[in-house]
Amino acid sequence: MLKIAMIGAGSIGFTRRLMMDILAVKEFQDTEFHFMDINKENLEMVTNLCQQMIQLNKLPAKIIATTDRKEALKGVDYVFCTVRVGGLEAFKHDIDIPLKYGVNQCVGDTLGPGGVFFALRTIPVLLDLANDMREVCPNALLFNYSNPMAMNTWALRRAGGIRVVGLCHGVQGGHRQIANALGLPKEEVDFVCAGINHQTWYIEVKHKGKDMLPYMLEAFEKHPQLSKTEPCRIDVLKRFGYYSTESNGHLSEYLPWYRKRKNELDRWIYSEDWIGGLTAGYLDQCMKKTDEYRIMYPKWLSGELEYIQLGNRSEEHGSY
Incomplete structure (x- = not known):
């Protein structure tokens, strides 16, 4: 046991x-x-x-x-x-104090x-x-x-x-995106990641032994959804040849020149939510979730609603 x-x-x-x-x-x-x-x-x-x-x-x-x-x-x-x-009270200071001095963060939980x-x-x-x-x-x-x-x-x-x-879960999310961009089943796309959290990169991407890195940029730039939601990640891929494991919003603050000039911010972020790079987006998301849990708790407990069921093992690395 x-x-x-x-x-x-x-x-x-x-x-x-x-x-x-x-x-x-x-x-x-x-x-x-x-x-x-x-x-x-x-x-x-x-x-x-x-x-x-x-x-x-x-x-x-x-x-x-x-x-x-x-x-x-x-x-x-x-x-x-x-x-x-x-x-969340302390988290709010992490965002608000730097913003007062012109440092714009989407999540603000890793560096800066x-x-x-x-x-x-x-x-x-x-x-x-x-x-x-x-x-x-x-x-x-x-x-x-x-x-x-x-x-x-x-x-x-x-x-x-x-x-x-x-442990973190950026690797799994990016793997799904790469397979989607290339139009391939995820289970057929093999990869190697290297770096430190949260600066990790897909340094190898293969499909049945074939190197897919040369096809990545075009696949992302032509994808109808990802070309719009991942502008910062695609720009880094274009300049350095590797795709980041992290969300567009995260990457934009880890390479802070993308968030340095207000007049350029809209170019590099997909601002509908924190994943895209909305300023203070993750703090707002956490505060909404806190309220949501209190509302949903009695419904989950009564069995009226459920969203996690036994047997549907996620890709989270912890259990593996």
């Missing part, structure tokens, strides 16, 4: 997705999950929803919920960390001033987490999903004294 701690389990959608991916594997269906969050309301909601899913599917899995981090970590084999230190702010408040918490792991689960492997990924994982590897892997 696996024991898995979910630190920051109050991330309702993500925790449910990760747990259901794990329980979709027959050999993992008796896993004992330790849910931990400092937000009691979110912790209660996610625990009730996940307990319901376990019961409906008659699984032997078990959930233990607690607000005590060290208690949640005791004796576990794996730890998933999805914490957002400071919550927003990423640095985020790292400065998150790294101490992650090192405390690592300290607890050394005490109560020294052999466990930490899967970190908390941003800024590169800085956080760097700090943990330098000073944490634990085993840690940083």
Whole structure:
């Protein structure tokens, strides 16, 4: 029986997705999950929803919920960390303060001033987490999903004294886009990515052994949808020959000259949402989601609505 701690389990959608991916594997269906969050309301909601899913599917899995981090970590084999230190209130400062000085960010959670702010408040918490792991689960492997990924994982590897892997999902999304642009089944498109989160690139793209990199630019430029939604990514592909794993909005702030001049901003972003590059787009999305979860919770709990079902294992790397 696996024991898995979910630190920051109050991330309702993500925790449910990760747990259901794990329980979709027959050999993992008796896993004992330790849910931990400092937000009691979110912790209660996610625990009730996940307990319901376990019961409906008659699984032997078990959930233990607690607000005590060290208690949640005791004796576990794996730890998933999805914490957002400071919550949305701090996130708003990450966006608003730089914007006051002309630094325009779409997400602001990886580098630049927003990423640095985020790292400065998150790294101490992650090192405390690592300290607890050394005490109560020294052999466990930490899967970190908390941003800024590169800085956080760097700090943990330098000073944490634990085993840690940083995970993100940009690679899967870009893989789907490349297959779509080339007009090929995704399962037939092989790739190799290299870089650091979130500056990762598809350095090899092949179809049945054939190198597809020479065909990528034309495929994206002629695609009726992607040619409009990915202007920044396509421009980088044109200039350097490689496609980015990250969304158009993310990439536009990682290479900040794309967001430097107000009169050019519309040229490089697809501004309908945060994925395209809307200023403060991801903050707005998170705030809407928070309200949505409170509205949807009773409907999910009653069974009136559902959007995640056992057996539909996602491409998220955690369970794999």
